[in-house]
Amino acid sequence: MLPKSVRLLWLLENPILFRKIILRKRKKRIGVHYLNRTRLTNGEFHQLYYDLRRDPSKFFEFLRMSIDTFDYILIRIKERLRKKVTNFKRPISPVERLYLTLRFLSTGLSFRNLATTLRMGVCTVSKIVHETCEIIWNEFVDEFMPVPSQEQLQTVAEGYYRRWKFPNCVGSIDDKHCQIKCPPGSGSRYFNYLKYFSVILQAVADADKKFITIEVGARGKQSDGGIFSSSQLFNLLENKVFNMPPDRELFGTNIKVPHVLIGDEAYPLKTYLMRPYPSRNLDPVKENFNNRLSIARKCIECAFGILRAKWRILGKDIEVNPEKAANIVKCTCILHNIVRHRDDNSDLHYCQEVVHYFPENQRETEWLPPPQEGHGGARRSSARAKQIRESFANYFVDF
Incomplete structure (x- = not known):
């Protein structure tokens, strides 16, 4: 086997091979960031969500809707938000996905900022937001914004x-x-x-x-x-x-x-x-x-x-x-x-x-419309x- 100094010199003289080796080592190092490994204990959702539910006014201020409305939306879409459990990772729950999406919409924080506070990857946050927005629209549009008759x-x-x-x-x-x-x-x-x-x-x-x-x-x-x-x-x-x-x-x-x-x-x-x-x-x-x-x-x-x-x-x-x-x-x-x-x-x-x-002079008044047909x-x-x-x-x- 060649000495280490000789191997390095040989790699430096072959930049294509050197680049392949470096990229291969980088791929091996890819994994869950140490900050994100603490999501279940230190993530914003796991620290705040259940405490917020104890105070309805704070919950409304934080997520822009009442607890009942949040639960109503969650019940309607949770099966579409649920991901399969595998042997390699525990999927993010539907309630956390909805929470994340509402925090993004209500604050306008960047994906990177939310990823840090929620202890997730940036790409994961982005994917969850786009998927959840599309699911909410498809689930509720026919009921809350139908083609008007x-x-x-x-x-x-x-x-x-x-x-x-x-x-x-x-x-x-x-x-x-x-x-x-x-x-x-x-x-x-x-x-x-x-x-x-x-x-x-x-x-x-x-x-x-x-x-x-x-x-x-x-x-x-x-x-x-x-x-x-x-x-x-x-x-x-x-x-x-x-x-x-x-x-x-x-x-x-x-x-x-x-x-x-x-x-x-x-x-x-x-x-x-x-x-x-x-x-x-x-x-x-x-x-x-x-x-x-x-x-x-x-x-x-x-x-x-x-x-x-x-x-x-x-x-x-x-x-x-x-x-x-x-x-x-x-x-x-x-x-x-x-x-x-x-x-x-x-x-x-x-x-x-x-x-x-x-x-005050333009507030709503109660004028009852007469029954008319034509x-x-x-x-x-x-x-x-x-x-x-x-x-x-x-x-x-x-x-």
């Missing part, structure tokens, strides 16, 4: 009339820029006018600040109107397959108008979509219409405010590719609906956002859309 949209319209005095409104629509890390090779396609990279969440909210439908993934460079015109929602509305309720008469009149969405100035005026009058040279009738539309449209702004206040990941760069970022945003939206449905107005983030967006359709024309807006404007003068 005519009956459901009619219920939404009654809610808008009862609370915000805006008849025949089936939802308020708006877009939200969700920050992402600049995707490699994307150029300026995801760079928006706010001077950061983003994917866009387009959503429609009901009067109770829950999302009726969402679309995620448009590039930040696009305008609100451009995003809407290229969306699936636009195609459904244009082709009259969105399950819009039939036309109804405005309360106290014989004027029949279609049900509509309401949006801001960035959206086009359509027979199914009302936007404000241009802000120049407004007479009292048009100004009153703009005010009434603005008050009702705050439902979507309030929903976005609750979403960002609760899930802090939406307030910073989501450091994944746009496709995975879209899945994360979709998961936060379905979790928003679940918490709004189960925890209702006891949600602290809901209370804070309602106070912010709705002053049917019909509206022609898709600019003149017809303006006529519908004028009908609403004249109606708001007396009601």
